[in-house]
Each structure stands twice: as structure tokens, then as C-alpha cells.
Amino acid sequence: MNEPEAKIMAEVAEGKLSAFRTLVEHHHKPLISFIARFTGDRNSAEDIAQEVFLRVFKAAKEYKPQAKFKTWLFTIATNLCLNEIRDNKSIPKIVDLSDLHEQEYPSIASEALSPEKAAENAELSTAVRKAIINLPENQRIAILLRQYNDLSYSEISKIMGISLSAVESLLQRARQSLKKSLSPYL
Amino acid sequence: MNCDYCKDKLSALIDNELSTEERFLMEEHLKTCPSCAREAETLNQLGLILGGIPEETPSPTFVQTTVNKAAVIRRHSLWNTFFLNPAISFVRSAVAFVFAPDGHGALGRKDLSSHGYLRTFDDSPPGSFADIYLTVIQGGGN
Numbered sequence: 001m002n003e004p005e006a007k008i009m010a011e012v013a014e015g016k017l018s019a020f021r022t023l024v025e026h027h028h029k030p031l032i033s034f035i036a037r038f039t040g041d042r043n044s045a046e047d048i049a050q051e052v053f054l055r056v057f058k059a060a061k062e063y064k065p066q067a068k069f070k071t072w073l074f075t076i077a078t079n080l081c082l083n084e085i086r087d088n089k090s091i092p093k094i095v096d097l098s099d100l101h102e103q104e105y106p107s108i109a110s111e112a113l114s115p116e117k118a119a120e121n122a123e124l125s126t127a128v129r130k131a132i133i134n135l136p137e138n139q140r141i142a143i144l145l146r147q148y149n150d151l152s153y154s155e156i157s158k159i160m161g162i163s164l165s166a167v168e169s170l171l172q173r174a175r176q177s178l179k180k181s182l183s184p185y186l
Numbered sequence: 187m188n189c190d191y192c193k194d195k196l197s198a199l200i201d202n203e204l205s206t207e208e209r210f211l212m213e214e215h216l217k218t219c220p221s222c223a224r225e226a227e228t229l230n231q232l233g234l235i236l237g238g239i240p241e242e243t244p245s246p247t248f249v250q251t252t253v254n255k256a257a258v259i260r261r262h263s264l265w266n267t268f269f270l271n272p273a274i275s276f277v278r279s280a281v282a283f284v285f286a287p288d289g290h291g292a293l294g295r296k297d298l299s300s301h302g303y304l305r306t307f308d309d310s311p312p313g314s315f316a317d318i319y320l321t322v323i324q325g326g327g328n
Contacts, residue, residue, distance in 0.1 A: 015260050015263070015264075017253055017256060017257055017260070020253060020256050021249060021253045024248075024249050024252050024253065025249055028244055028248055028249060028252070029241050029242070029244060030241065032241075032242050032244050032248070033241040033242040036242050037239075042242065045242065046244060046245060046248055049244075049248075050248070050251065050252050050255065053252050053256070054252070054255055054256060054259060057256045057259060057260075058259060124235065124238075125238075125239055128235060128236060128238075128239050129239070132236075143236075146201060147233070147236050147237065148236075148237075148239075148241075152203070153198075153201070153203045168197065168198050168203070171197045171198075171201065172194060172196075172197040172198075175197050175229055175232060178232055178236070179228060179229070179232055182232065182235060185235055186228055186231050186232060186235070
């Protein structure tokens with residue numbers, strides 16, 4: 001965690017809502033995106049993200065500034081997502097394209113594109129989400145943390161509680177699966 | 187370096203997680219092995235496709251709603267601190283002992299007329315915290 005964030009967390013621990021707001025404003029977008037990509041359920045992503053932030057608020061006094069804040073935040077998020085998936089049997093393990101089409105997701109750079117190109121992008125966007133959601137949970141966590149949240153192998157290993165070599169292996173296998181699923185687009 | 191080892195390590199190469207020495211060996215191998223170079227190119231392409239997916243757009247009220255909920259938690263927390271803190275509990279008990287209503291407290295109290303209007307609706311029945319509070323802020327009984 002950088003110095004300003006450590007200071008912000010100290011203020012959150014004192015119950016300062018303005019500091020908490022700063023924290024939420026800074027981290028909510030990547031966090032909601034991570035949860036939506038992980039659970040495949042955009043609608044419940046905000047509820048889970050809110051729960052993550054409120055847990056941060058409640059546990060702020062227990063936070064040790066030696067740990068990187070982002071690592072702590074995503075550890076809580078990962079655990080909550082796993083609980084959500086295990087508790088909510090309605091989330092399908094294998095997702096059909098049609099299921100994802102029903103939810104409104106932003107598609108790849110859809111601004112100022114021809115209708116054909118926009119449709120192509122929307123299709124690719126859906127295919128990527130489907131490919132990710134169909135990965136086994138541990139591979140999915142690893143690839144999302146690495147690809148979209150720019151966390152190092154060391155940070156991912158702390159979040160997932162596994163060794164560095166296990167992270168490397170998970171990412172290698174995740175990329176091989178994604179390569180296969182997305183082969184028409186490569 | 188053989189191709190199997192190289193392909194196993196390509197992911198770590200892309201993620202810039204190899205040591206300088208490993209990286210050098212990999213890059214040397216990729217210069218001379220078209221099959222591994224093709225695989226590296228495919229994985230780079232995959233990274234571009236994955237990276238092209240935009241972030242979710244949260245609802246505009248997300249931040250405010252979350253902060254509001256934290257405010258509620260903070261209020262409950264302050265309330266619990268007041269009522270569950272052992273030192274404060276002791277002081278509360280002491281106050282209750284001193285100002286206990288209906289003449290049973292250390293200071294006693296006979297006349298309730300100073301806030302008799304409350305008695306009409308019985309919002310602070312004798313012995314309740316509200317009753318003790320009113321007694322304290324209004325200077326106790328006679």
C-alpha cells in the first residue's frame with residue numbers, strides 16, 4: 001500500500017467517512033468488474049462489492065499497513081465471491097452465450113463504430129466473458145487478478161494462499177483453456 | 187532449452203515474472219524456434235483480446251449508498267461502545283444507583299411533577315433509562 005492509502009486507512013479506522021468515501025471511489029470500479037467477471041452475474045456484483053467495502057470499514061482497525069491494501073481488498077472479495085457461488089446454486093457452472101446476452105455488459109470500444117463492427121465487438125466481448133466464466137474457479141481467480149487487476153504472482157499467491165509455482169501453473173493452464181475457447185478470434 | 191519447458195514458461199514470460207537469466211534464455215530460444223515463437227505470439231494476442239473487455243459501469247449511486255451504509259455501521263458501533271463498554275456500564279450503574287427513582291435511590295426522589303407531562307404518556311416509566319436521564323439533566327429529585 002502506498003503512503004497516502006495507508007494514511008487513508010488509518011483515518012477509516014478512526015471512523016472517518018470522508019476517508020472511506022475516497023477509498024470506495026478509488027477502488028469500486030475494478031472491484032465490481034472483478035466480481036462480475038468472476039461470478040458471471042453483473043446484477044449481484046454491486047451487492048457483493050458493497051459487502052466487501054463494508055467489511056473493510058468494520059475491520060479497518062485490524063488492517064496492518066505492511067500489507068498492500070489492494071491485496072487485502074481482493075482477498076476479502078475472492079472469499080466473498082467463493083461463498084456466493086457456493087451458497088447460490090442458481091449460478092450455472094457452465095454458461096451459455098444466451099445467458100450472458102441477457103445481462104447488459106459493456107462491450108469492447110463500442111463508441112463510434114459501424115453497426116457491424118459494434119455487433120462483432122459485442123460478440124467477442126460475450127465470448128471472452130463466457131470463456132472466463134467457464135474456467136475452473138482457481139484458474140479464473142488467478143487470470144482475473146493478473147489480467148485485469150495487474151497483481152503480481154506474489155500478491156496472487158497471498159490472496160489465494162498458494163505457492164508462487166502454483167500461481168504460475170494456474171495461469172499457464174488458464175491461458176491454454178482460454179486459447180482453446182477463443183481460437184476463432186485468435 | 188527444450189520447447190516443452192519454454193511453452194510452460196511462456197505465461198510467466200508474458201507476465202514479466204521470470205528472472206533476468208530465465209528471460210534471456212527464453213528470448214534466445216524464441217529467436218530460433220518458430221513453433222514456440224508462434225505460441226508466444228498467440229498468447230500475446232490472447233492478452234490483447236482479454237484486455238479489450240472494458241470495466242463494468244457501476245450505478246451512479248454505488249459510492250453514496252456504500253458510504254451511507256458505513257455511516258449506519260458507525261452509528262451502531264458508537265452506540266454499542268457506549269452501552270457495552272465496561273467502564274461506561276459502571277458509571278451508568280453508579281448513576282442509576284444515585285438517582286434511582288421513586289425514593290429508592292441514594293438521593294431519593296419524591297416529586298415527579300417537574301416532568302409530569304411525560305408521565306401522561308408514560309414514555310419514561312420509573313426506573314427506565316429515559317427517566318434516569320431526565321432526572322440527571324433536570325437536576326435530580328427534591
